[in-house]
Amino acid sequence: xxxxISIAPYKSDDNEAAIALEKICPQGNIIKLRFVRSSFQRRxxxxxxxxxxxxxxxxxxxxxxxxxxxxxxxRGKAIHAFYGYDLRVHxxxxxxxxxxxxxxxxxxxxxxxxxxxxxxxxxxxxRARSFVKRGIGAQVMIPLTYVIIPVYKKxxxxxxxxxxxxxxxxxLYHANNPDVEFFTSLDPxxxxxxxxxxxxxxxxxxxxxxxNENILAEQVIGFPNRLxxxxxxxxxxxxxxKLPRLPGIGEMVxxxxxxxxxxxxxxxxxxxxxxxxxxxxxxxxxxxxILLQNNNRLLTMLQRSPVKMFTMPYIFMAKGKNLPDSDxxxxxxxxxx
Numbered sequence: 063x064x065x066x067i068s069i070a071p072y073k074s075d076d077n078e079a080a081i082a083l084e085k086i087c088p089q090g091n092i093i094k095l096r097f098v099r100s101s102f103q104r105r106x107x108x109x110x111x112x113x114x115x116x117x118x119x120x121x122x123x124x125x126x127x128x129x130x131x132x133x134x135x136x137r138g139k140a141i142h143a144f145y146g147y148d149l150r151v152h153x154x155x156x157x158x159x160x161x162x163x164x165x166x167x168x169x170x171x172x173x174x175x176x177x178x179x180x181x182x183x184x185x186x187x188x189r190a191r192s193f194v195k196r197g198i199g200a201q202v203m204i205p206l207t208y209v210i211i212p213v214y215k216k217x218x219x220x221x222x223x224x225x226x227x228x229x230x231x232x233x234l235y236h237a238n239n240p241d242v243e244f245f246t247s248l249d250p251x252x253x254x255x256x257x258x259x260x261x262x263x264x265x266x267x268x269x270x271x272x273x274n275e276n277i278l279a280e281q282v283i284g285f286p287n288r289l290x291x292x293x294x295x296x297x298x299x300x301x302x303x304k305l306p307r308l309p310g311i312g313e314m315v316x317x318x319x320x321x322x323x324x325x326x327x328x329x330x331x332x333x334x335x336x337x338x339x340x341x342x343x344x345x346x347x348x349x350x351x352i353l354l355q356n357n358n359r360l361l362t363m364l365q366r367s368p369v370k371m372f373t374m375p376y377i378f379m380a381k382g383k384n385l386p387d388s389d390x391x392x393x394x395x396x397x398x399x
Contacts, residue, residue: 067160069167072114072126077102079123080116080150087150088283089184095315098279105148105278106130108252108397114148115167117160124152127164131172134244134393136384141177143244143382144169145398146198162197178382180244182206182398185375194379202385204392206376207361211350211369213343217336223260228322231259231270235322243386245393252397257318257345260337267325267334271318271341272396280315309348317349318342321396328363335369353394 072080080102088094099105106112109130117125128148133140146168151161169179179198183190185205194200228250236245250256255277261268274280309315320338325331335350342350353376354361364371378392386392 067117067119067124067155067163069115069117069163072103072116072128074103076116076123076126080114080126083123083126083150083152086153089187094283096281096283098281098314100276102126104254104276108254108277110249110252111172113168113171115164115171117151117155117164119155124155125160125164126150127161127168129168129172130397131175132246132395134178134246136178136243136386141384142172142175143178143180143246144172144176145395146179146181147398161193165198176382177384178244178380180378180380180382183377183379185377191377191379198379199381200379201381202379202388204378204380204386204388204390205356206378206394207354207356208374208376209352209354209361209364209371210373211335211339211352211371213339213347213350216343217339219336219340221333222263223337224263226259226261226268228253228256228259228270231261231268231322234261234265234268235324238324238326239391239393241391242393243390244395246395248395248397255396258341259322260334260341262330262333264330266327267330269320269323269334269338270396271338272321272399273318274399275316280317282309282311282313282315315349316347317351318345318347319351319353319396319399321394321399323352323354323360325360325363328367331360331363332367332369351399353399355392355394357389358391 081099084097088096103114106114106128112130114126114128116123126148129144129146131142131144134143149161149164181194183194232248255272255274257271257273259270325334338350
């Protein structure tokens with residue numbers, strides 16, 4: 063079957079077929095999500111240099127893969143890092159090595175300029191983790207945690223805050239994390255999911271806010287029976303007791319992602335989260351997402367705080383000649399999420 067497959071760069075005419083392929087490739091094992099895009103290439107538009115490759119069998123699109131190359135700082139010097147994403151293969155064409163062929167085609171497009179290769183994998187996605195580890199040859203795996211904070215009621219806001227630029231928060235984040243590896247600059251023009259940036263007046267905490275609403279929106283297509291039961295209970299008692307809203311089957315997940323998120327202490331962290339919660343509530347969001355490295359002290363602070371949240375495991379996987387150590391603090395680029 064794979065002998066009839068050709069691989070070539072994505073063209074605008076491939077958009078409809080790529081979106082159709084996305085629909086039959088849901089993500090997640092426990093809670094199944096489908097990505098909804100205005101256009102398939104929209105996600106790649108956040109990068110200066112990116113490529114999407116398509117696999118076709120007798121003219122029919124049966125697989126896609128994408129990657130971007132960017133300048134990052136590693137051990138104090140600039141290197142070229144490649145980020146791989148959006149790998150999708152039609153269910154009928156799996157187990158034939160097509161995912162590997164697509165990955166190789168994407169990486170080979172930039173091969174003469176790459177110092178490191180990396181990607182992110184959901185911790186519960188054993189198949190993807192195995193593919194990256196064995197098929198791509200990942201040499202480093204760094205555990206991360208997605209913190210998911212429900213937004214459902216207004217919190218007491220202890221102080222006013224400042225609206226600032228994305229660059230100001232980016233610089234403050236770096237000043238508070240001078241040892242971060244794989245740090246990269248952000249071009250405001252390319253940040254098509256950017257919402258805004260806020261900080262405490264004393265500069266002790268701040269964050270920028272991102273939404274994938276018009277890039278890579280999430281739609282719930284399935285979840286366990288126990289969550290269905292919780293959803294029924296929620297509808298029954300919500301008029302009496304205010305609870306987090308669980309999206310139903312077919313509904314979109316209305317969320318904000320925080321990036322360049324920093325805080326110097328527990329008190330400042332709670333003050334910042336109270337501000338962001340109220341902004342998100344006003345904007346009609348149901349969840350706030352923060353992706354943090356497991357050895358990040360902010361994750362420990364959140365876990366020990368009274369903030370209601372749940373978590374999902376994630377993994378940074380990389381290979382190449384310039385790699386962070388497993389205990390390094392890596393920069394998480396919001397464009398990658």
